[in-house]
Amino acid sequence: MGGHSPAHYVRIWVILCVLLVVSIAGPELGIPIVTLITAFGIAFVKAYLVCKHFMHLDTERPIVRYILITSLMFMLLFFAAVSPDVLNHNGMRWENQAAKAAVIHGMAVGDHGGGHGDEHHGEDHAGDHHGDEHADDHGDGHDDGHHEEAAEEH
Amino acid sequence: MSEAAVHPDGHEHDHHDHEMTFVEKWIFPLDHKYIGKQYLFTGMVMALFGGFLAYAFRMQLAWPGTDIPLFGHMSPAEYNAAVTNHGTIMIFWVAMPVLIAAFGNFLIPLMVGADDMVFPRLNRLSYQVFLLSAIVIVASLFVPGGGFGGAWTAYPPLSAVAAYNLTPQGSTMWLLAVALEFIAFLIGGINFITTAMNSRAPGMTWEKVPMVVWMICIASILFMASVGPLMAGAVMLLFDQTIGTGFFDPARGGDPILWQHLFWFFGHPEVYVVLLPATGMVAEIVPTFARKKLFGYKTVLFTAIGTGVLSFFVWAHHQFIAGIDPRMANVFTITTVLISIPIAEMMFLYIATLYGGSIRFTTPMLWALGFIFAFLIGGVTGIPLGASGADIYFHDSYFVIAHFHFTFFPIAFIGTFAGLTYWYPKMFGRMMNETLGKIHFWGTMISFHCLFIPMFVLGLAGQHRRIYDFTNFPELGVPFLQDIRVFCTSALLVLLAFQFVFLYNFIVSMFRGEKASENPWNANTLEWATPSPPGHGNFKEFPNVYRGPYEYSVPDRESDFWPQHHPA
Amino acid sequence: MASQYTVAHQRSATGIPTSKLALWWLLCSEIVIFGGVLASYLMFRLTHPEWSFDASHTNTMAGSINTFVLLTSSLFAVLAHHAAEMKDGPKAARYLMMTFGGGLLFLIIKGFEWSFEISHGYTITASRFWSFYYTAAGIHASHVIAGMIIMLWVANTARKGKDLHRVENVGLYWHFVDLVWIFLFPLLYIAK
Incomplete structure (x- = not known):
């Protein structure tokens, strides 16, 4: 499995660090929409990169992706169904x-x-x-x- | 991957060669069968304890204020603690360890044709954490201030602040015990799922796996996926109790309804966590004693998965009067009524299995049929509770009590008795006494129905649960209702008395019972291909699987069963 | 010493090594635990705009450095996995010790950060924001500590060239801990 070289991992790490800088710098501007995208949107991008390249989910058997996505879905369900109640x-x-x-x-x-x-x-x-x-x-x-x-x- | 390079035959002999000592068997076992038995015995002891609590508070309800034999006078705080811990213990320390952990440990490796669980040491750790949690919950009843009395749902703010519940140590220990128990079952569940996924015998594809293995795995997955938020919630509640944060205390800006969501997001799937293994055992027993193939293997499986998924969409039906949005209540009413469809379908498939079979009314078969009968009453009475309009009236009444005892008793006791009597020969190498078994069955079934059917009447009469002494309420203290309460308590005493018949049968048969053959019920699944009881390492020769588990009465064959491991 | 594993452990009907499959299930159960904390926090946060005042007292610099530290330790974890795949046990152990060092640095920074905040009155009971701040980060930190202990043990066996498959597993766990922090960081520090 894998087949990636150490240089590839370092490349991903550099991208992650750049994204980190953006996610810190973005909210400093003080514009709400920019804060939202840079702080949280970039968190998802970083998570995707870590999952794909560090955890090798792209080459892992599909069932692993399914079980992880299922548990994420349950959390989305929990939030989606509880928040209309608790948020009000x-x-x-x-x-x-x-x-x-x-x-x-x-x-x-x-x-x-x-x-x-x-x-x-x-x-x-x-x-x-x-x-x-x-x-x-x-x-x-x-x-x-x-x-x-x-x-x-x- | 160096581990896979070792040929399985290489060390099979290591396992068989030595006889295990007492310490290896019972104190620090690594063998899945002994860990399963430890879970079973712990669960049975806790069931006796939970039953004793039920006896104590039922006596108080029938004859308020009198001295209860073996207990003495019961104060309101003791009453609350007894009710709370009866519920908690029966669900978390009886139903869970026996149905999932004991049977899961004992059956999964045997039924998939493996020598043990994938992680034996993790398995032992799981039991040890569980035992610790059992000790903590029992100890919590004897600390200064008494045991926690805020119901097994532990709704804040009552559970969050010691000034409200007056049991500073009891409530913290209760919560700690529950959290430890969750950890034990998370560890155990990962072990079960991984074993069933990875360690199946060659040839055992997914549609050849025995139903009970499927059910225990689905239950473990449900448990794993639902318990997370509650684990988080338990940490938060623990901080509320000990440090004084205010996550759930409205006086400090917290939100108690959030705890209800966290709790019931786990609490409702939990019902199916214990239900599915019980239905799985019924699915093993019914075809064996009807000598007929399980009707609709794949349909049973898909209804189980469907029930499992749907069980995540129904939790708010416990909160209809807690002030949730009425539009949300509509949605949850629909999903709640929907969930009865797959589970009813499953019961119909079991009944269809009986049709045209040559039925043998052995004790396990009687229990399996009794399970279907009693559980159907429990399921049907759940429909009015799931409808938000009706629930406003029924909520927190004895109707609810009767309903969930009609679901949990069949699951935790009738289902367990079915499984225990069926697999007893494999567990202990001897047969149980059939006559005593049948006496126990009829005594338990009749007294159980006498105990809980009147409670529907009490509930409809408006009797609220969690009341210490009904004679203080003019409408509820009338002689007619008090007579029903006395009748219920008498039925409980009979029910408890008949359990000693079972205990006698269980213990005496272990030493004096008739020796069991390898396959006393002429069943097909792999555990019957081992000696009774199986030695360490289970199989002399690891089996291959050639067909599904329910090939009974196949035409043109001499015997009416066709074991999974026999070549064609 | 292959016999420490049961036959059950050595089978692989799904094609995924048993210990790795179990690890994926463990991560599933962790997802829902952190999911519960984060969902609860989000629900409170969205109804309490005034929390941004509390949040402005968090130390964004310490949080950013910690994110960087964890990202870097994740890189070492994946490099250790690569070395283990090349059957180079000592190298994998060295990388694992660097990952361990990253975890240690994370905890040290966290310790300074928390003691500074607590000394300024922002204790766990100061407000609901701080309750969540310490609870969520505390649960995460306990996972960091657990991961570090396991990593020491794995590095010890890997150095002798044994059980190299464990290097990948502990790495996967570490990446998950990193992932949780990736989401905790903007939620606790940046959203103001």
Whole structure:
């Protein structure tokens, strides 16, 4: 395997060092987009170079690439699925503002579409709306109770 | 690559020539079979301990405030510690070591036709770290302040700050024990996967690998891929507890919901980590005793892989009422309901294997069928919990308790009993008593259902979990519900009593049982080609593999089985 | 002394040497551990713009030098692998010791950097940024230390010309440690 000469590795190392200088110098300019590209974009380029030339992933059996990429994908999944929740937490009670907005919006749409407010829930609606009402009641119950997190559940 | 140049035959004799001493067998074993047995015995001791904790808190629930025999009076803090550690121990120190480590260690090298694991010393290290973790978790119950009582999920801020949980040492030791246990299984898992990938006998291509080997490997991969974030989270929580950082403590700007994500990103795949080996063992047992080829080998495999992949997309269904975004809840409801499809498919394939077979109702077969039956109840009751609308009502009620015990009990006990009774002749060289085995089976199955089916009723009646004494609640303390609680506890006592039948059978058969032949069940897989029990180095002559593991009742053959290593 | 390996160890159904395959799986499990730390850090960081004030107190110069040190030690690791492929054990051991020296230099710089920061009040409990700073870099540093210990051991056997395949494996581990730092460096030091 391999077949690379030491000179080749030194060449890669020189490229990596140049990239390092760029990634330090770029953010000094203070322009956000340049910072983003030089600091993080170059990190990916450096990682690619190390993987390909130092770790020999280009000549390794494909299954190794698959298992490494799979575990990276799981981390992407973790970030992608958790961040919409955690990124929107706010304040000491870590309330999810986006979720709250969605609930308020949904309730407003429901009120207009259904043509009924909370106060005129008569017997005539019982069959259809009992379920929703019940869920709402339960949620409100939690609000009063000791569960701080329940604010946006209903 | 100098290692590959040595011919395997060269040192096969080194292994067979000497008889191992007691120390080599049990204190510092390198042989995979003894390490597997160590895991098994440790798991059994921990199961007794976890069962004792269950006995203690069930007694408190049935007869609040009375003196519990062998335990004494139970305080609320002790109750919380007992519930927490019962859950933690049963999952991490019983299900994991027995299903993955014990069976994985014992079966993988035998079933792939190798002499040992690829890294025997790493294997021993894995057990030693595991043993240390078991000692730490048991010790954590006896330190000043008592054991950790914040549930096996260890949600912060309760778990993060000693001023909240009042168990400064107990919670740190609990977390340390869990982290050590993860390290042990990461080491062990790498060993399992590498052994199954690289050390297969010549001719054993991927579609000729026995299903249980596949399942243990998929489970190890799932464990490895899911536990990482929680390892990171555990370090962060440990710093929260000991140094006073505030990663998860909202009073210091942390985010407790993040811990829930980190925990359940591991916690839900963990269910499948223990489930898959159990289904794998059922996949070995059902064809053997139905004398029929496993129906749809590749489909079973792909459903297992599909379940494994899908299990990473469902974790937030544990957090529907924790305040996650309702739009996210929609997505996770869909994925949660979807995951029942592959696993149901797998169960249907096992049932289809039975169709038209000549079924022998031996003890292992009864356990395997009991697994399918009980697990289906567990799976079906999971659907209402996975739907976010229904979960708002069911969450944190006894319905959840009943549901997950209907999944974990079949996995950790029914599945284990199936595997243990099936491979017992190979492990110890003697047969277990069939009559005692059947008494144990029916006693366990009936009392198990009597224990947990009433809990569905309790859950629907609105009984919240984690309550020390229900008589303090006017709606929950009514005689009807209290009678159900007493009934559940009585069923638990019966269930525990029947386990002593098993223990008696297990221990006595080890010395007095009928000597087992090489292949008592007329099965096909490679472990039955070795003596019972196999010596050090396993195989006298390393086998080659010519066909799949489930060639039963092949037409135009004299015997109804066709071992994998027999040339055509 | 080939019999220290089991027959199982010597088989290679996938075509990848057993110890190397196990190492790839180890790296997989490490990816998810560091992935968990970095994902948690990123989520906090994106919701707390005020952390850039804390981050401006990190020593970019020390971080840059450390990145350079690790990159260079990675070069030595791959040169050691090359020497091992040429069956030149003593040369591989020499390169491994240079890699070891790189790790040592990394830790020394880190030690000075941290003691300076701690003496100025930026301790692990000073703020959530510093908690993450010390935790993430600390987990990384523990991997550096573990890699250095293994490297000493491998260099010792390689010097005698034995078990040369281990040189590549420890090198792969070292490259991974380097890769983690490549991402930690901009996340902790540069983003301000």
